[in-house]
Amino acid sequence: MDSDIKDKLLFPRKDASVFMGREDIKAADEYCKAYISFLNTAKTEREAVSAAVALAEKEGFIPWKKGMKIKSGDKVYFSRRGKAVVFCTIGKKSFASGLSIVASHIDSPRLDLKMQPLYEDSGMAFFDTHYYGNVKPYQWTGIPLALHGFIVREDGRELAIQIGEKPDDPRFFIADLLPHLAEEQMKKPVKDAVPAENLDVLAGLNAAPGESGTGAVKLNILRLLYEKYGITEKDLVSAELSVVPAFSASELGLDRSMVGAYGQDDKVCAYPGLTAFLSVKEPEYAACLVLADKEETGSLGISGMQSAFFPNFINELAEAAGESANAREVFSNSFCVSADVNASWYPLYKEAFDKYGDAKLNHGVILFRYWGQRGKENTNDADAQTVAALIKILDEADILWQTGEGGKVDAGSSGTLSRFFTSLDVPSIDLGVPLLSMHSPFEGAAKADIYMAHRAFTAFFKRN
Ligand SMILES: [Zn+2]
Numbered sequence: 379m380d381s382d383i384k385d386k387l388l389f390p391r392k393d394a395s396v397f398m399g400r401e402d403i404k405a406a407d408e409y410c411k412a413y414i415s416f417l418n419t420a421k422t423e424r425e426a427v428s429a430a431v432a433l434a435e436k437e438g439f440i441p442w443k444k445g446m447k448i449k450s451g452d453k454v455y456f457s458r459r460g461k462a463v464v465f466c467t468i469g470k471k472s473f474a475s476g477l478s479i480v481a482s483h484i485d486s487p488r489l490d491l492k493m494q495p496l497y498e499d500s501g502m503a504f505f506d507t508h509y510y511g512n513v514k515p516y517q518w519t520g521i522p523l524a525l526h527g528f529i530v531r532e533d534g535r536e537l538a539i540q541i542g543e544k545p546d547d548p549r550f551f552i553a554d555l556l557p558h559l560a561e562e563q564m565k566k567p568v569k570d571a572v573p574a575e576n577l578d579v580l581a582g583l584n585a586a587p588g589e590s591g592t593g594a595v596k597l598n599i600l601r602l603l604y605e606k607y608g609i610t611e612k613d614l615v616s617a618e619l620s621v622v623p624a625f626s627a628s629e630l631g632l633d634r635s636m637v638g639a640y641g642q643d644d645k646v647c648a649y650p651g652l653t654a655f656l657s658v659k660e661p662e663y664a665a666c667l668v669l670a671d672k673e674e675t676g677s678l679g680i681s682g683m684q685s686a687f688f689p690n691f692i693n694e695l696a697e698a699a700g701e702s703a704n705a706r707e708v709f710s711n712s713f714c715v716s717a718d719v720n721a722s723w724y725p726l727y728k729e730a731f732d733k734y735g736d737a738k739l740n741h742g743v744i745l746f747r748y749w750g751q752r753g754k755e756n757t758n759d760a761d762a763q764t765v766a767a768l769i770k771i772l773d774e775a776d777i778l779w780q781t782g783e784g785g786k787v788d789a790g791s792s793g794t795l796s797r798f799f800t801s802l803d804v805p806s807i808d809l810g811v812p813l814l815s816m817h818s819p820f821e822g823a824a825k826a827d828i829y830m831a832h833r834a835f836t837a838f839f840k841r842n
Pocket residue numbers: 643674817
């Protein structure tokens with residue numbers, strides 16, 4: 379067959395190392411250096427909001443206040459309790475023409491401290507935890523951990539805390555049973571081997587000065603917290619304290635082709651979304667970047683995508699645009715790319731993956747229309763027009779892209795933010811980065827795919 383016809387008929391998978399030129403590969407490498415430093419400053423959603431706002435303010439973004447007027451080129455943002463944030467650059471077209479939205483989430487699986495977390499057993503003080511998001515408990519034992527959080531003291535003062543990140547900081551850990559005594563444990567199914575109630579963090583061993591007996595070690599931990607932060611056991615009730623891996627993000631592989639880090643789901647899409655958004659200064663359609671919280675637990679809560687904070691904000695912008703636009707009209711004219719990760723094919727677990735349909739590392743961004751078990755349950759299943767419109771944008775910008783199925787049919791399930799935008803009548807489709815070891819304390823992604831995500835979102839914000 380004529381090779382021209384063959385090229386036309388087939389849609390083969392392309393490898394980034396073939397598709398990308400030397401310059402592009404170098405650019406991806408440079409790009410990921412900044413991504414790695416972003417990851418190291420943004421392990422929790424609050425830290426990600428602070429880091430994103432700091433970068434945006436440097437570009438002239440200001441906090442939105444109700445009553446402000448807006449015009450083309452204006453740059454505003456709205457932070458919901460410091461846990462979710464929406465940035466908007468007003469476009470050249472009327473606000474009623476709709477928005478270009480890129481939405482990702484900035485919360486990641488972790489272990490949260492319970493409301494009354496401190497207890498003592500056998501002369502050891504522990505922080506009692508309740509896991510956040512879908513984790514495999516056994517992965518959290520025997521690794522260095524850090525404590526990140528946000529506290530509102532009884533006197534009203536707000537404090538951000540971080541213990542375990544500086545080189546001379548103490549780390550924390552969750553002990554596992556030694557293999558010598560684990561004969562019974564090793565017979566259990568993996569999901570039962572480490573019960574979630576055993577994911578308690580060892581906080582210390584020393585008794586408070588002049589104290590002895592039961593409770594003296596717990597008291598000492600409270601004394602140390604009081605001396606450093608002025609907080610009491612009661613302040614822990616309202617505090618958001620999370621245990622996250624203490625690892626730093628780094629390059630992976632002898633060829634440095636990947637990035638390894640905690641929390642790449644979904645900062646591996648949030649960061650490219652942010653850099654793309656900030657690079658498009660004068661968009662045709664108003665550009666909107668959503669960094670949402672609570673995706674890992676169902677997008678509920680005040681800072682989750684099921685809260686009304688996003689439509690409320692857009693409604694205020696529509697009013698401020700001074701046209702007869704209302705949020706409903708703005709939404710139905712908009713286009714949303716839900717930027718989330720998807721599973722990457724891995725040859726050592728072939729049994730879980732779809733050999734022909736799953737995405738591969740180093741093969742570009744993944745376009746996916748649906749996810750879900752039991753017949754695409756709870757999924758967006760993007761319509762043909764939306765999918766075709768995105769493909770056109772990607773192809774015109776020479777983006778390396780692939781499709782992904784998220785594993786074999788009914789092998790498991792997940793979800794993205796896409797469905798919450800379609801609930802607002804915004805056409806929406808998922809586009810993201812393939813990830814290895816998703817939801818583990820250390821996830822891997824390919825630099826080429828991360829850079830392609832930046833380029834793809836940039837092309838999307840530039841649509842006309
Ligand atoms: Zn996730």
